Ligand code: HEC
Ligand code: HEC
Ligand code: HEC
C-alpha cells in the first residue's frame with residue numbers, strides 16, 4: 151500500500167518493549183536488594199556465612215537475569231523491525247496517554263514495578279533474618295546437620311544462635327566463614343560431606359571471639375557441688391551415686407584466688423600443647439609460659455621430637471568444654487539419666503543392661519534401629535505392662551544421641567570435660583608428663599586436687615558427707631590404675 155520504508159527502530163527504541171522493561175525492573179530490584187543485603191552484612195555484629203551467598207551470588211544472579219531480559223527484549227524487537235521491512239505491521243511500544251487502554255496498562259505496570267521493588271527489599275530483609283536463624287543452619291541441610299541440631303536443642307545453649315558460636319567477629323573470621331559457607335552449601339547439595347563430620351572444627355576458634363562474648367572469662371566460679379547418678383548393670387540396677395565438690399576456682403586474681411580447674415584460663419599464663427592425633431585425644435607435649443617469662447615444658451617419655459616440627463595449639467575454653475552445644479551422651483550416661491529421672495522403672499530386672507545393649511547394636515539407619523530396639527525390648531519383657539513405656543523411652547534416647555546415617559554418636563565425639571569415658575583431663579594429667587627438672591603436672595592419682603568426693607554409694611551412704619573427701623571406693627571391681635577409659639568405654643553391659 152505504502153511505499154514509505156520504515157527504518158529499523160533506533161537503539162533506544164529497541165528497548166521500548168515489555169520484556170526489556172520487566173528485565174530493567176528485575177535488574178533494578180536485585181540491585182537494590184544487593185545494596186540492602188550488603189549493608190546488613192556490613193553493619194551486623196555477627197556476620198553470617200550464608201548472607202554472602204545471598205548478597206554476592208543470588209542477588210547478582212538476578213541482576214544478570216534482568217540484564218539478559220533487557221537484551222532479549224531488544225533483540226526480539228530488532229528482529230521485529232527487520233520484518234517490518236518485509237511488510238509486517240510494526241508493534242513498537244508506543245504509549246499514548248490519551249488512549250484509555252494505554253493509561254490502564256501503564257498504571258498497572260508502574261504499580262507492579264513498585265510492588266516488586268518493595269517486595270524484593272522486604273524479601274531480602276526477611277531472607278537476611280532467616281539465614282541468621284537456627285532453623286536455617288540446623289534444618290536446611292537436614293541430613294548432615296541433624297546430629298548437631300538435635301544435640302543442640304537438648305543443650306544449655308539451645309537458645310544461642312548457631313552463628314554466635316560458629317562465626318566469630320573480626321575480618322578474617324568473617325571472610326573465612328563466607329568461603330566456608332559457600333563450600334558447605336556446595337558439599338550439601340552434592341552429598342560430599344564426611345560422615346561423621348570431623349571434629350574439632352578448626353575455624354571455630356579462638357574462644358575469645360565466641361564463648362567469651364557471653365561468658366566473662368575472669369569470672370570466679372569457686373566450688374561447684376555436682377551429683378552424678380549411676381546404676382550398675384546388674385539384676386537389680388543398683389544405684390551408685392557420686393557427689394563431688396568440683397574445685398573450679400577462677401583464672402583472675404582480681405576477682406578471687408586464681409587457681410583450681412579454671413587456673414588454665416589464668417589471664418597471666420599461657421598454656422600450649424601439641425596433639426598427636428586429629429581429634430586431639432593424645433597430647434604428648436605441653437608448655438606453660440608465665441607472665442614473668444618462666445617457661446616450663448612437659449612431655450611424655452615417648453615424645454622425643456622437636457616441638458617446632460608440630461602445630462602448637464593454645465589452650466582455651468573449648469579444650470575442656472568442647473561439647474557445650476552438641477553433647478552426644480554415652481549410652482551409659484544417657485540410660486543412667488533416664489533411670490535417675492524415673493523415666494524408666496528401675497524395678498524391671500536387668501533393665502539398665504538390656505536397654506544399653508539394645509541401643510549400642512550397629513544399626514544401618516534410624517528407622518531400622520527404632521524398630522529393632524522395640525522388638526528386642528518387647529521380647530525381653532513380654533508380659534510387663536511397663537514395656538511400652540520402656541520402648542518409648544529407648545527410642546527417644548536413641549533419637550537424641552545416635553545418628554547412624556551420619557555415623558555420629560559418643561564414639562565419634564569425645565567429651566573432654568571429665569575423665570571417665572574419655573581421657574579428657576587425663577590427656578595431660580596422666581602423671582606421665584614431666585618437665586626436664588622432673589616437675590610433674592597434677593597426676594591422675596591425686597584425685598583431691600580437682601575435686602573432693604563428698605559422698606558416694608546409695609541410700610544412707612549418701613548421707614555420710616566428708617568435707618575432706620572420701621577415698622574413692624570403686625565397687626568390688628578390680629581397680630589398680632587410674633586410666634578409667636581402659637575399662638569405661640561408655641557402654642557397660644552384662
Ligand atoms: C555454645 C556454642 C555453640 C552453638 C550455639 C552451636 N555450636 Fe556447633 N559447635 C560448638 C563447639 C564448641 C563445637 C566443637 C568444636 C571443636 O571441638 O572444635 C561445635 C561443633 C559443630 C559441628 C562439627 C561437628 C561436631 O559435632 O563437632 C557442627 C556441624 C556444628 N557444630 C553445627 C552447629 C549448628 C548447626 C548449630 C545451630 C543449630 C550449632 N552448631 C550451634 C559450639 C556451638
Ligand atoms: C550468646 C551467648 C553465649 C555464647 C556465645 C556462649 N554461651 Fe555458654 N551459656 C550461655 C547461656 C545463656 C547459658 C545458660 C546459662 C544458664 O541458663 O544458667 C550458658 C551456659 C554455659 C555453660 C554451663 C552449662 C551447664 O551445663 O550448666 C558452659 C560450660 C558454657 N556455657 C560454655 C560455653 C562455651 C565453651 C562457649 C563457646 C563455645 C559458650 N558457652 C558460648 C550463653 C552463651
Ligand atoms: C581445664 C579445663 C577447663 C577450661 C580450659 C575451661 N573450663 Fe570452664 N569448667 C571446667 C570444669 C571442669 C567445670 C565444672 C563444671 C562441669 O564439669 O561442667 C567448668 C565450669 C564452667 C562453667 C559453669 C560454671 C557454673 O557456675 O555453672 C562455665 C560457664 C565455664 N566453665 C565457662 C568457661 C569458659 C568461658 C572458659 C574459657 C574462658 C572455660 N570455662 C575454660 C573446665 C574448664
Ligand code: HEC
Pocket residue numbers: 408409410411413414421422423433436437438446465469470566567568574575576577578579590591592599600
Ligand atoms: C593441654 C593439657 C591440659 C589439659 C587437657 C588439662 N590440664 Fe590442667 N593443667 C595443665 C597444666 C600445664 C597445668 C599447670 C602445671 C604447673 O603447675 O606447671 C595444669 C594445672 C591444673 C590444676 C592446678 C591449678 C593450680 O591451682 O595450680 C588443676 C586443678 C587442673 N589443671 C585441672 C584440670 C582439669 C579438671 C582438667 C580437665 C577438665 C584439666 N586440668 C585439663 C594442663 C592441662
Ligand code: HEC
Pocket residue numbers: 378379380392394396567568569570575576579592593594595596597598599600601622632
Ligand atoms: C585433673 C583433675 C582431676 C583429677 C586428678 C581427677 N579427677 Fe575426677 N573428675 C574431674 C572432673 C573435671 C570431673 C567432672 C566431669 C564432669 O563434669 O562431667 C570428674 C569427675 C569424676 C567422677 C564422676 C564421673 C561420673 O561421670 O560419674 C568420679 C567418680 C571421679 N572424677 C573420680 C576420680 C578419682 C577416683 C580420681 C583419682 C584417681 C580423680 N577423679 C582424679 C577431674 C579430675
Ligand code: HEC
Pocket residue numbers: 380381382383384390392482569570624625627628629630631632633634635636637638642
Ligand atoms: C579395671 C577396670 C575399671 C577401671 C580402671 C575403672 N572402673 Fe569404674 N567400673 C568398672 C566396673 C566393672 C564397674 C561396674 C559397671 C556396672 O556394673 O555398670 C564400674 C563402675 C563405675 C561407676 C558406677 C557405674 C557406672 O557405670 O557409671 C563409676 C562412677 C565408675 N566406675 C567410675 C570410675 C572412675 C572415675 C574411674 C577412674 C578413676 C574408674 N571407674 C576406673 C571398672 C573399672
